[in-house]
Amino acid sequence: MYRWSLLLLLVTVLAGCKMGPDYMRPDVPSGESWRIAPAATESIANLSWWELLQDKELQNVMQIALTENQDVRTAVASVDQYRAQLVMTKWDLAPSLSYGASAFMYHTTGGDATTIPGGGGAIVLPGQAGKDSTTFSNTIGFGNLKWELDLWGRLRRAVEASEAQMFSQEENQRTVILSLVGSVGEAYFGLRSLDLQVDITKRTLKSWEESVRLSQLRYKQGYIPKLDLDRFEAERAGTAAKLADLERQVVQKENQLNALMGRKPAAITRGLPLTEQPMPPSVPAGLPSELLQRRPDLQQAEQTLAAATANIGVAQAARFPQLALTGAVGGANANLSGTSIGPLFIQNVAASLAGPLLNASALGYQVSVNEMKARQAALQYEKAVVNAFKEVEDALIAVQKTREQREAQEQQVAALQSALKFADQRYQGGRASYLDVLTSQRSLFEAELALARTLQTQLVSVVQLYTALGGGWSVTEHPEQNLPDPRVQKNISARVQ
Numbered sequence: 001m002y003r004w005s006l007l008l009l010l011v012t013v014l015a016g017c018k019m020g021p022d023y024m025r026p027d028v029p030s031g032e033s034w035r036i037a038p039a040a041t042e043s044i045a046n047l048s049w050w051e052l053l054q055d056k057e058l059q060n061v062m063q064i065a066l067t068e069n070q071d072v073r074t075a076v077a078s079v080d081q082y083r084a085q086l087v088m089t090k091w092d093l094a095p096s097l098s099y100g101a102s103a104f105m106y107h108t109t110g111g112d113a114t115t116i117p118g119g120g121g122a123i124v125l126p127g128q129a130g131k132d133s134t135t136f137s138n139t140i141g142f143g144n145l146k147w148e149l150d151l152w153g154r155l156r157r158a159v160e161a162s163e164a165q166m167f168s169q170e171e172n173q174r175t176v177i178l179s180l181v182g183s184v185g186e187a188y189f190g191l192r193s194l195d196l197q198v199d200i201t202k203r204t205l206k207s208w209e210e211s212v213r214l215s216q217l218r219y220k221q222g223y224i225p226k227l228d229l230d231r232f233e234a235e236r237a238g239t240a241a242k243l244a245d246l247e248r249q250v251v252q253k254e255n256q257l258n259a260l261m262g263r264k265p266a267a268i269t270r271g272l273p274l275t276e277q278p279m280p281p282s283v284p285a286g287l288p289s290e291l292l293q294r295r296p297d298l299q300q301a302e303q304t305l306a307a308a309t310a311n312i313g314v315a316q317a318a319r320f321p322q323l324a325l326t327g328a329v330g331g332a333n334a335n336l337s338g339t340s341i342g343p344l345f346i347q348n349v350a351a352s353l354a355g356p357l358l359n360a361s362a363l364g365y366q367v368s369v370n371e372m373k374a375r376q377a378a379l380q381y382e383k384a385v386v387n388a389f390k391e392v393e394d395a396l397i398a399v400q401k402t403r404e405q406r407e408a409q410e411q412q413v414a415a416l417q418s419a420l421k422f423a424d425q426r427y428q429g430g431r432a433s434y435l436d437v438l439t440s441q442r443s444l445f446e447a448e449l450a451l452a453r454t455l456q457t458q459l460v461s462v463v464q465l466y467t468a469l470g471g472g473w474s475v476t477e478h479p480e481q482n483l484p485d486p487r488v489q490k491n492i493s494a495r496v497q
Helices: 001-017 054-069 070-091 153-219 225-258 290-292 296-317 360-428 433-466 488-490
Strands: 096-108 133-149 322-336 339-354
Touching: 001 133, 001 153, 001 322, 054 070, 070 153, 153 225, 153 296, 153 360, 290 296, 290 360, 296 360
Parallel strands: none
Antiparallel strands: 096 133, 133 322, 322 339
């Protein structure tokens, strides 16, 4: 009794051991403030995406994309797969119990004895010597038990690795959602920018057509040379070509948005014009330390590192013996020529110990392989952190400088509009050459297109900062006032939560 108690105590102590290192988050510098923006406790990433992107049609497009986008749905399915895999891994810690049954019958001719399989030898039955006999036997095993005692923590480390992999896939799902929010916002603002450029180009083309018409009259009356008329017609043709190119880009941008929404190409309903899109008065970035907890791609990289660390323990434990308890409980019955022997009750308990011998060196190399994988995962995590800080800093400077650029270009457009007005008056009065009008009109056209692109860049930079800070991936809340279409609301399901 004392020996069994000592053995039980030893097994209990060993079962509390786990081979391999425990996971610890690597030290990465975060700083107290951003390089460009001052320190702030609030962050624009605290806003829900529908609070930042207030265009109702954009919200409609975003809802459809979050529900129907194939990448999001694939990420959800991947999470379900790894969740099921975790359950399977946890079951390895529990005893396994199986059942089975068998039955057979055979006939013997002559002889002095009848042998019952599994009975340990021949049994001579009275009155059966030298006669034919028929044997029927059945066995039912209803308690085949096997339980591996996790002495070195191999199974528990495997559970840790599987759990970290599941968490990594959950963060990957959020990363996909975050990327989708940014992509849809950028594509929509790009579409509205192209719409504005098309309007500018059409207005400019109409102005050139009027200039060509007047120039043709003046040329026929002999007031201007053919060179002036050719110049105006060339500018009109160039503007028409620009319009055709912009219209091509509009359709392609609509196709891009439809692809993000997971559907075939179709027209996109527009919302607010680019010049009327809400612009947040300030875009605080919050504290750098928040980035490690907020950005899902960093969480994903960290969980990948945690899984790789746990796999080191799995490989180390595989080098040690594995102790398993087995047992069986069952029953058997034999019937020989109508004479029943049984039933028989069968039970057994055993312990098995198995460990590597010739492959011990190979298992040692497997430990080294897993250690190198963990080292690579740690470097990838550090790289992801560095890249995240870079993206935030890039977005911060873009928000700041595009605002300054937009203000300067607005002044430039206003000045060029005034210059064109006076140049045209002077040309019509014969006090200036056509070159003044051409130069002013061309400069105004290019400045207006540039301003439209800068407006787009400014809006996109805000979206990029929002996603770089880790905002926009939560889709678990949907205020009623921000669900523009009941058909879209009906499609929102738990698969994107």
